[in-house]
Amino acid sequence: MDRVKIFSDYIVQKGLKTTNQRMVILKTFLSSRSHYSTEELYLKLRKKHPKIGYATVHRTLKLLAESGVAIEQHFGDRHARFEPVRANRHHDHLVCVECGLIIEFEEPNIRELQLQVAAEHHFKINNHRHELYGLCSRCAAK
Amino acid sequence: MDRVKIFSDYIVQKGLKTTNQRMVILKTFLSSRSHYSTEELYLKLRKKHPKIGYATVHRTLKLLAESGVAIEQHFGDRHARFEPVRANRHHDHLVCVECGLIIEFEEPNIRELQLQVAAEHHFKINNHRHELYGLCSRCAAK
């Protein structure tokens, strides 16, 4: 289903309101590269929509996460990042600690092993975090 | 090698000083359950050593991490946690989102797959984070 619709439905279902700001934020969020921090998205939005406040961006990102359109991530640095939910729901990340490059990868065998481990410990897994930190080829070459 | 010695050596090598506070913090840190947050350790220490300040605990934990005796972790909640380094250096975590239970596990096959993925993307991995979040058997049963 279209992610805009998912969000709209969530808004209605919760008795919230559809505002210009929310739609602008959602579209900008969906249309660009992933892994936005609140500040990055705020700065980007400000160019075309100087009146949108930081708090609104922040609240909307939280709302996007709530509605299932975005996922909140916490990489090593201090700020949260938000990533649009896409078809390949389950992927993990390679993060370059030097330049900040983030590469997504999917490895079904890892998934399988995760489930196995969880079963061994009688855990019921809701979500997970799996990130590999290091140097990308470019930074390693320096 | 003994972890107290590793730390002492680090202190000397860096031209720092061996203080009572540092030794007390180190020993308490090593002698108890893992995964302390700064505040938890501070509160625990305060019972027997009421004069140790929060800042000192914080600085010492950072120092422990620097010296390789501790590893700084960031789980979902907002504060950092520190874990003593042990023999099974490479392990991952199962975290119960309900009661906070943390179980460590090791799965060599996952490690292998990680290396493989990194190689595919020409990444040089320094460290990683791998956590599975969900409900432990006890909480799932409720």
Added chain:
DNA sequence: CAAGAAATTGAAAATGGTTTTCATAATCTA
């Protein structure tokens, strides 16, 4: 062993990302 240099400590203040407050504005219901 004592004195001086240098590092450490603890309390309080600063920092910085995140979250909340509050008056005003916009949306939506009836």
Added chain:
DNA sequence: TAGATTATGAAAACCATTTTCAATTTCTTG
């Protein structure tokens, strides 16, 4: 379209973390 409710933006509050600074402790050197 009015009235009720939610959203917005700016500023303030929050809170874990980090830094500052005067006083204290450690350690080196004479």
